[in-house]
Amino acid sequence: MAFLKNNFNFLLDKATSNLRLEPDWPTIIQICDLIRQGDVQPKYAVAAIKKKLASGNPHVAMFSLQVLESCVKNCGSLIHEEVGTKGYMELLRETVKTTTHENVKNKVLELLQTWAFAFRNSPKYRAVQDTVNIMKAEGYKFPTLKESDAMFSADTAPEWADGECCHRCRVLFGMVQRKHHCRACGQVFCGQCSSKSCTLPKFGIEREVRVCEACYEKVNK
Template sequence: MDFLIGSPFSTPVGQRIEHATNSTLQGEDWGLNMEICDIINETDEGPKDAVRAIKKKIVGNKNFREVMLALTVLEACVKNCGHRFHVLVATREFVEGVLVRAILPKNNPPMALHDRVLSLIQAWADAFRSSPSLSGVVSVYEDLRRRGLEFPMTDLDALSPIHTPHRSVPENEPPVNVTTAQPAHTPAPHQPPVPQQSTTGPLTISPEQVQKLRADLDMVRGI
């Protein structure tokens, strides 16, 4: 049918999808992926043109690196585009005819590709479960589970990241209770004041002291 409506890669978004899924790329081109999302959101034909190009890159492609890059583009578009794109990729026709078909045993897909496809189907089924117009992927997901297909464990951290701000005071430090602070020193027990004897006034002597002084003087005179 491509010869009737032209190559899927001849449209503006199709050209970018072809570049973004080129196997010679060292890694995902996220700038190009976001540009693809912008075209889908801002043009009337963007969603349909993008789906045609992504489908062409996945179905029957034995270059699994290109297929993995196409899945990255597809995932980015689902996350960043709206309902017009979702209704095209959440259908039973697309999920079974493109995604499930890519991991059929006869195609001998690598395990990484197998798990990636199942993760996408599982994530979409969970996200679109409450939308009747997007229920195709939900029904495919339920069918696959009933057949005994095991889906990879969902990475909840990747799906719903939680940012925990750093605390200014670590939780393992006990709070300081200012009412329990102890003084730096303990005062000595209270003692009665010791009277200080003046050194400037007249000296007062008791009679006993006078008598002792006189005895001492008499002794001195005798010597």
């Protein structure tokens, strides 16, 4: 367990380094995978990202928000239940109030607006909508909801399935035949049946990742 946490922290440090010039999407995807596979508990992951957000360096804070955004879009209810709480909403609201960096403030407002729209029909995450309503009453201006973010409301990433054989060709997994997950449908496949790759903007994945044959054809229609 300690090794897995150390690995997660190493990846998070890498993804949020103030020396970066742009988001490290391969590393961000690895972070999401660790959470989805159950290698790192969502509570631990969200707490670690929270520490990065508290950094006085605006680059670290911005990259931490991008990691958080991808985790929310790509890890489903595992992360939603940690982020969509009154306590976490208060943290983000306080960040908007206290940050001196306009880009960090705007990114938090963007995320809050997106999540409020995405969870508008989920009573469990009522705290998100309540926080946005309170901040609007306080005079905060929220950005226009982007089309890709609006898609997220209906298209949250599927939970990862497990199995002893490929979902498509039924070959058994073993030492030689490794299992792979399709990032689009969550099913498990052999390497040959999941050899395609493409971007999945609706899940916050803007770099090409592994998908199965059927999902590849669906995405590229």
